[in-house]
Amino acid sequence: xxxxxxxxxxxxxxxxxxxxxxxxxxxxxxxxxxxxxxxxxxxxxxxxxxxxxxxxxxxxxxxxxxxxxxxxxxxxxxxxxxxxxxxxxxxxxxxxxxxxxxxxxxxxxxxxxxxxxxxxxxxxxxxxxxxxxxxxxxxxxxxxxxxxxxxxxxxxxxxxxxxxxxxxxxxxxxxxxxxxxxxxxxxxxxxxxxxxxxxxxxxxxxxxxxxxxxxxxxxxxxxxxxxxxxxxxxxxxxxxxxxxxxxxxxxxxxxxxxxxxxxxxxxxxxxxxxxxx
Amino acid sequence: xxxxxxxxxxxxxxxxxxxxxxxxxxxxxxxxxxxxxxxxxxxxxxxxxxxxxxxxxxxxxxxxxxxxxxxxxxxxxxxxxxxxxxxxxxxxxxxxxxxxxxxxxxxxxxxxxxxxxxxxxxxxxxxxxxxxxxxxxxxxxxxxxxxxxxxxxxxxxxxxxxxxxxxxxxxxxxxxxxxxxxxxxxxxxxxxxxxxxxxxxxxxxxxxxxxxxxxxxxxxxxxxxxxxxxxxxxxxxxxxxxxxxxxxxxxxxxxxxxxxxxxxxxxxxxxxxxxxx
Numbered sequence: 001x002x003x004x005x006x007x008x009x010x011x012x013x014x015x016x017x018x019x020x021x022x023x024x025x026x027x028x029x030x031x032x033x034x035x036x037x038x039x040x041x042x043x044x045x046x047x048x049x050x051x052x053x054x055x056x057x058x059x060x061x062x063x064x065x066x067x068x069x070x071x072x073x074x075x076x077x078x079x080x081x082x083x084x085x086x087x088x089x090x091x092x093x094x095x096x097x098x099x100x101x102x103x104x105x106x107x108x109x110x111x112x113x114x115x116x117x118x119x120x121x122x123x124x125x126x127x128x129x130x131x132x133x134x135x136x137x138x139x140x141x142x143x144x145x146x147x148x149x150x151x152x153x154x155x156x157x158x159x160x161x162x163x164x165x166x167x168x169x170x171x172x173x174x175x176x177x178x179x180x181x182x183x184x185x186x187x188x189x190x191x192x193x194x195x196x197x198x199x200x201x202x203x204x205x206x207x208x209x210x211x212x213x214x215x216x217x218x219x220x221x222x223x224x225x226x227x228x229x230x231x232x233x234x235x236x237x238x239x240x241x242x243x244x245x246x247x248x249x250x251x252x253x254x255x256x257x258x259x260x261x262x263x264x265x266x267x268x269x270x271x272x273x274x275x276x277x
Numbered sequence: 278x279x280x281x282x283x284x285x286x287x288x289x290x291x292x293x294x295x296x297x298x299x300x301x302x303x304x305x306x307x308x309x310x311x312x313x314x315x316x317x318x319x320x321x322x323x324x325x326x327x328x329x330x331x332x333x334x335x336x337x338x339x340x341x342x343x344x345x346x347x348x349x350x351x352x353x354x355x356x357x358x359x360x361x362x363x364x365x366x367x368x369x370x371x372x373x374x375x376x377x378x379x380x381x382x383x384x385x386x387x388x389x390x391x392x393x394x395x396x397x398x399x400x401x402x403x404x405x406x407x408x409x410x411x412x413x414x415x416x417x418x419x420x421x422x423x424x425x426x427x428x429x430x431x432x433x434x435x436x437x438x439x440x441x442x443x444x445x446x447x448x449x450x451x452x453x454x455x456x457x458x459x460x461x462x463x464x465x466x467x468x469x470x471x472x473x474x475x476x477x478x479x480x481x482x483x484x485x486x487x488x489x490x491x492x493x494x495x496x497x498x499x500x501x502x503x504x505x506x507x508x509x510x511x512x513x514x515x516x517x518x519x520x521x522x523x524x525x526x527x528x529x530x531x532x533x534x535x536x537x538x539x540x541x542x543x544x545x546x547x548x549x550x551x552x553x554x
Contacts, residue, residue, distance in 0.1 A: 003294075003296075004296070006295055008295065014294055014295055014296075015292035015293060015294055015295060016292060016293065016295055016300060017280075017291055017292055018283055018285065018291055018292060018293055018363070018384050018386060019280075019281070019291075019386070020300070021429075022300050023293060023297070023299050023300045023363075023384075023423075024307075024363070024423070024425075025303070025423065025424075025425035025426065025428070025429055026302070026303030026423055026424050026425060026426055027425070027426060027429050030301075032371075057426070057429075057430070058430075058433055082371060084371060086295070086300075086301070089429075093388070094309075094359060094361060094386070094388040094391075095391070095432075095456070096425065096428045096429050096431075096432035096455055096456060097432050097433075098429065098432070098433055099436070107295050107300075109295060109296070109371070111370070111371040114371075114372070132416055133414065133416075134414075135412030135413055135414035135417075135475075136412055136413075136447060137410065137411075137412035137427065137447075139409055139410070139427070139430055140412075140426055140427070140430075145426055146300075146301070146302065146303055146426075147302075147303050147424035147425070147426045148301075148302035148303060148304070148373065148424070149302065149303055149304060149334070149417055149422055149423075149424045150414065150416070150417070151302070151373045152298075152302055152304050152334075152366075152373050152375065153334070153335075153416055153417075154373075155372075155373035155374050155375070156335055156374075156375055159376070170413060170414075178373055179372070179373060198412075
């Protein structure tokens with residue numbers, strides 16, 4: 001295990017106390033941020049979600065200005081990399097009760113840029129439909145908290161034969177992929193699931209939604225049934241690192257990469273929200 | 278934050294790598310074990326659940342014989358204490374995929390015995406019904422994994438005015454309390470929820486179930502509606518540290534502590550499964 005550049009509460013160390021509630025209970029939130037030429041991309045959106053998540057959990061998050069100072073310190077020499085920011089409730093005594101836990105822990109880690117094939121964005125990706133489902137809990141939906149076992153189990157369903165896996169809720173509707181949001185196109189109209197019962201309010205999802213408004217494309221937010229996915233004219237995935245990946249195959253069904261997906265890819269590129277990869 | 282005696286992979290250190298998947302994703306399982314006169318109580322049952330949980334998550338757990346050696350080393354001088362055993366998938370690269378993560382992390386921590394009032398077991402406890410609900414996911418139900426945000430949020434709903442909080446599933450049935458299982462008695466028959474969709478298969482719950490068989494008491498396992506709780510003749514909670522606590526009050530409704538609860542308390546004491554507290 002190679003160690004990666006890390007700051008824990010501002011110090012260049014690579015460990016946290018075993019009593020940290022992030023380790024004990026997954027009691028915290030995180031952001032995964034693209035770094036380009038030493039700068040974090042979409043920083044304000046990432047910080048806004050981090051703050052929303054921390055507030056939802058009742059964690060007094062560190063200020064974005066402190067985090068940006070540390071982020072720039074860690075990333076100054078990085079041409080292209082991934083910054084992960086974790087904020088937990090902090091170290092505490094045993095037990096679920098949070099009283100006495102008043103000092104959050106912040107961990108910034110700089111990882112290598114992932115080696116996704118360059119052609120994923122161009123010719124699209126193959127995905128599977130995962131057997132692991134997402135549980136519904138409005139208290140935890142939308143935010144990017146540290147309870148990620150569902151995603152871990154879903155990702156363990158395949159090796160390298162797919163780029164991503166779609167995940168359904170307990171009703172069988174498609175909510176997201178393990179690390180990305182999903183959009184489908186039918187009849188010229190985009191659709192993406194809401195994330196009020198499960199799923200994560202993706203940062204690139206919000207950029208895509210802004211792009212649809214700029215392009216005057218209709219995008220509805222609501223349930224997507226498995227049948228809607230099967231019948232879709234175009235499907236694509238989004239996240240902060242991948243930008244937008246067209247889906248060219250789901251299990252044995254093939255899809256074409258259509259004009260709306262290309263418009264969206266172009267729009268998020270023009271907005272300088274994501275450099276080409 | 279006082280540090281507590283800790284062994285990480287057998288070493289007397291108190292921290293783990295920030296890249297540990299326990300910290301990053303809550304990717305692991307744990308046990309909370311009563312220590313009495315230097316020995317862990319109900320060790321075999323705890324180990325069996327830990328192994329089941331690790332297997333469910335695809336984690337190659339360390340052997341119980343290694344864990345018991347370390348547990349005895351840590352607990353030798355403890356008259357009464359709490360041993361927490363955490364097993365995670367180990368340190369790994371960023372991302373949900375588990376490939377390359379082959380060495381699990383084990384963390385044993387010895388904490389002070391909790392200062393629950395002695396009279397809780399005698400005159401019963403006051404509990405609330407939590408607004409935070411439990412999400413259903415059969416893949417994660419029953420085992421004691423590290424994704425515990427639901428319990429954290431539920432426990433944050435009250436301060437010291439209650440001893441515990443009951444949690445319902447998405448259908449409104451009562452599944453458990455934040456750190457304990459629930460049993461209700463009606464018409465002389467016990468009932469406890471199944472834990473196949475959510476909740477944890479408690480160790481003391483299994484001891485109580487054994488006790489009901491020895492006492493030739495009928496105990497059904499199945500859904501408990503809010504109305505069943507309201508109409509119950511007796512209600513009690515169980516876990517490895519508290520043993521059995523009768524419930525004397527839920528929000529504004531009072532309950533009497535009945536003979537079956539007392540029989541169960543006596544039975545688990547006689548079985549030497551739990552020393553009086």
